[in-house]
Amino acid sequence: MRTRQVLLVAQREIRQRLRSKAFVGTTALLAVVVLGAAVVFTSGVGPFGDQGDAGADDEVTAPVEVAVVGELSEPARAAITASAGAEPVWLEVDDLGAARQAITDGAAFAVADGGRRLLARQPSGPFESPVPFGTVEALGIAVSMEAAGADAAEVDAALRPVAIQIETVQTGEGVDAETAAGRFAVAYGGSFALYMALAFFTQIVATGVIEEKGSRVVELMLPAVPPRQLLGGKLLGLGLIGTAQMVVIVVPALVYVLVRQPDLLPPGTGASLASVVVFFALGFALYAGVTGGLAALASRVEDLQSVIMPLWAILIVAFMLSFPTLGAPDSTLAVIATFVPFSAPFVVPVRLALVELPLWQAALSGLIVLVSAGLLTMLAARLYEGSILRGGGKVGYRAAWRGARG
Amino acid sequence: MLELDSLRRVYGDVVALDGLSFAVRPGQLCGFLGPNGSGKTTAMRAVLGVTRLDGGEVRWRGALITAQMRAATGYLPEERGLYAKMPIGEQLVYFARLHGSSAAAAASRVAELLDKLGLRDRMGDPTEKLSLGNQQRVQFAAALVHEPDLLVLDEPFSGLDPIAVDTMSLLLREQAERGAAVVFSSHQLDLVEDLCTTVAIVNRGRTVLHGEVRALKARGPTRLRVTVDGDDGWLSSIPVGAEVIGRNNGEVTLVLGDDVDAVGVLQHARTSGVVTAMSLEQPRLSELFRDAMEERA
Numbered sequence: 065m066r067t068r069q070v071l072l073v074a075q076r077e078i079r080q081r082l083r084s085k086a087f088v089g090t091t092a093l094l095a096v097v098v099l100g101a102a103v104v105f106t107s108g109v110g111p112f113g114d115q116g117d118a119g120a121d122d123e124v125t126a127p128v129e130v131a132v133v134g135e136l137s138e139p140a141r142a143a144i145t146a147s148a149g150a151e152p153v154w155l156e157v158d159d160l161g162a163a164r165q166a167i168t169d170g171a172a173f174a175v176a177d178g179g180r181r182l183l184a185r186q187p188s189g190p191f192e193s194p195v196p197f198g199t200v201e202a203l204g205i206a207v208s209m210e211a212a213g214a215d216a217a218e219v220d221a222a223l224r225p226v227a228i229q230i231e232t233v234q235t236g237e238g239v240d241a242e243t244a245a246g247r248f249a250v251a252y253g254g255s256f257a258l259y260m261a262l263a264f265f266t267q268i269v270a271t272g273v274i275e276e277k278g279s280r281v282v283e284l285m286l287p288a289v290p291p292r293q294l295l296g297g298k299l300l301g302l303g304l305i306g307t308a309q310m311v312v313i314v315v316p317a318l319v320y321v322l323v324r325q326p327d328l329l330p331p332g333t334g335a336s337l338a339s340v341v342v343f344f345a346l347g348f349a350l351y352a353g354v355t356g357g358l359a360a361l362a363s364r365v366e367d368l369q370s371v372i373m374p375l376w377a378i379l380i381v382a383f384m385l386s387f388p389t390l391g392a393p394d395s396t397l398a399v400i401a402t403f404v405p406f407s408a409p410f411v412v413p414v415r416l417a418l419v420e421l422p423l424w425q426a427a428l429s430g431l432i433v434l435v436s437a438g439l440l441t442m443l444a445a446r447l448y449e450g451s452i453l454r455g456g457g458k459v460g461y462r463a464a465w466r467g468a469r470g
Numbered sequence: 471m472l473e474l475d476s477l478r479r480v481y482g483d484v485v486a487l488d489g490l491s492f493a494v495r496p497g498q499l500c501g502f503l504g505p506n507g508s509g510k511t512t513a514m515r516a517v518l519g520v521t522r523l524d525g526g527e528v529r530w531r532g533a534l535i536t537a538q539m540r541a542a543t544g545y546l547p548e549e550r551g552l553y554a555k556m557p558i559g560e561q562l563v564y565f566a567r568l569h570g571s572s573a574a575a576a577a578s579r580v581a582e583l584l585d586k587l588g589l590r591d592r593m594g595d596p597t598e599k600l601s602l603g604n605q606q607r608v609q610f611a612a613a614l615v616h617e618p619d620l621l622v623l624d625e626p627f628s629g630l631d632p633i634a635v636d637t638m639s640l641l642l643r644e645q646a647e648r649g650a651a652v653v654f655s656s657h658q659l660d661l662v663e664d665l666c667t668t669v670a671i672v673n674r675g676r677t678v679l680h681g682e683v684r685a686l687k688a689r690g691p692t693r694l695r696v697t698v699d700g701d702d703g704w705l706s707s708i709p710v711g712a713e714v715i716g717r718n719n720g721e722v723t724l725v726l727g728d729d730v731d732a733v734g735v736l737q738h739a740r741t742s743g744v745v746t747a748m749s750l751e752q753p754r755l756s757e758l759f760r761d762a763m764e765e766r767a
Contacts (some may be wrong), residue, residue: 069568070565072564072568073568074565076556079557080556109632126706264689275554276553279551279552279553279554280549280550280551281552281553282547282551283547283551284518284545284546284547284551284552284565284612285568286518286519286520287519287520287540287543287545288516288541288565288568288569289541289568290537290542346600400664453520
């Protein structure tokens, strides 16, 4: 009979979400956005794009203009040509003022003092270089070689080096270089999606608990459904609809990529995405369970923030831990965070996406989260039981704990 | 039979229930009366298990009330509560199913109840779109929707217009006729007198009067109302055992002790003038209530 009631409560939560136009609309919108991102990625733009396409684009662009103030030797001109890939249009100008005007009118940069001085356009962003990549180094080498007596042909030869092939040795540590871009995209996207989903659904749990408490409907429910079953049903319903929402958002994009360009995804993407869903369910059990207990301590929506703030702080810090993990997936911090229940939901999918995480580590981590979720939800259920019928302001932890049997 | 036996509940220094006892049989409508803060809500919550007891017990059919029985009880809490955004029809079906009804039985019962309450065409509306009076009707329906054997209603009539009161009274009578034990608290004493077969009057956590309304009234002191076209001089010489308890527009109300003869009192009245109206009545429930409160004080 109790199972039936837990299921009825869960069913109501699911139906209520499905009835909400905002919820359905947001889910559809997110699915479309993610699918759109997949379409953009597979079409060759962005980090997944084929670099060869980008080179092809350069051919159609007009040659760059370079202003020259005074004398500029052939070796220096050869250096600039070599680093630009093609001979630029040389604009011979009289002084720095004219060079500034030339740059304002569209020249890439100006060279003065025989190659020892460059005048450049202000870069468009904080990470942009004011002059094309390699120009400074090439010019520096040319000026030095010329001073040592080299001619233009020698400088040109020196600046067109033989392509060096780089190969990596697989040591079993670090991120596989060949699939790194895809792995980082999956890891970053996964942990971010997980954070958003956990934050969203724990918020829904908190609001749902406070609505039932605030509207007093809970007193009508309690004789028929004991507090733990009521909380359990709510968590089950919201957990299921949350997992379903993640699947709805991620699967269309995944299927699209698999059909269009199956080799684009790094090996193990399926497992990584599955781990995101599994750890969403586990993380939800952990965070939402505690949220349910804490939310019952408040009596009004206004009090809600202060009672769930400690948990939210933990959630944010745990999510932050996925950033150092992205940088160093095998670091001690990452390994420890794998086995701490609050950070595991964020760190494990990231590590699974980036490196070959031993399955036992993922399984043990999942087990730790599951057991912690069970224990903490039981504690939270006691707080819930002790405070759900107490109105008129915030209920203290001790009062709620003691009130559980009252 | 529902039995509340020596219920005791203490909140810090406040004794909310101090040995409160009474019983309600199946088919009975019991009015649960008492001033504010006398322990009615606490006692009802204790029946439903929403409040823990420090002493005493609640029994149903001779045994300690079980969680299953509590789950099957129809309850209308003092503080009303419904899901604001959920359609009322769906909401009532949900409550009925939580209380153990099948989906089909719940649906037909909800349709029937909403029909009786005049809310059939509002079935798809969320609670928040209903007037407060209509929300109250839905709340009432939530208590009856699973046809419970026991109904515990905390002030079901407060805030209702007279027509709604009549509708709900009728529904409550139907429940009792069906064999349910019904207990409800109220401050509307005349309504309780008309509707209930038994009453329990409590004060400061104790039962001060309990029994069948008819028997309690018969046992209470008789009231004599006399209107005399003349002065009030006769009142100074009324027999010992008769006491004036009210005067209103020339009508004098007296309480007559057991050994006082009403005819003797009337003869005194005639010494002052012509008696234009007189009646001999059993006490009203409201009068029994006031008497009970005064005795306790």
